[in-house]
Amino acid sequence: MNEQRVPKTYRHTGIHKAINPVMVVLTRAGLIPGSAVLTARGRTSGQPRSTPVTAIEHGGARWLVAPYGAVSWVRNVRASGELTLTRRRTRRRFAVREAMAEEAGPVLKRYVAVAPIVLPYFVAGRDDPVESFIAEADRHPVFELVEPHPR
Structure with missing residues (x-):
């Protein structure tokens, strides 16, 4: 693990508040690849709250990573235990299961390879071993997307 590196702290600033609705529209339209x-x-x-995310596949499962920590969407998902993902005209409802550190580490390592823009928010670097990602898993919640039972 890179001991000298101090991870950046996410701050939801005015610019984020202005850009987020635009990103939601672009993502919902399918114009942001992989989101x-x-x-x-x-x-x-x-009330329903929406934000763009990048779900990844790892180990035969689909995962959501919170690279900026326990931000608002994380607290909402923890409270409700479910979410909906929308891309173009496809909407899918999922239950969620939060991963423990040992399980989250490999997912986090895969996530930074898929979305390297988030690397400044991690102590671990892209080429660090999985153990480095496990060590900081408590700062980056990871959720497995689970098909809900039919009602």
Whole structure:
């Protein structure tokens, strides 16, 4: 692990607040490769909240990674236990299961390979061993997307 590296801290600034709705529209339209719009019920308002995300495949499962930590969508998903992913005209509902550190480490390593723009928010570097990602898994929640049972 790169001991000298201090990870960047995510701050939801005014620019993020202005750009996020535009990114949601572009992502929902399928114009942002590999991304989808996550919608979850707000934990306090109960209203739907949406944000663009990148789901990845690893070990035969689909995963969502919170590279910026326990941001609002993470707290909403933890509270509701489910979410919807939308891309173009396809909407899919999922239950979620949060991964423990040992399971999350390999997913985090794969995620930074797929979305290297998030590397400044990690202590571990792209070429570091999985153990380095396990060591910081508590700072980057990872959720397995699980098909919900039919109602």
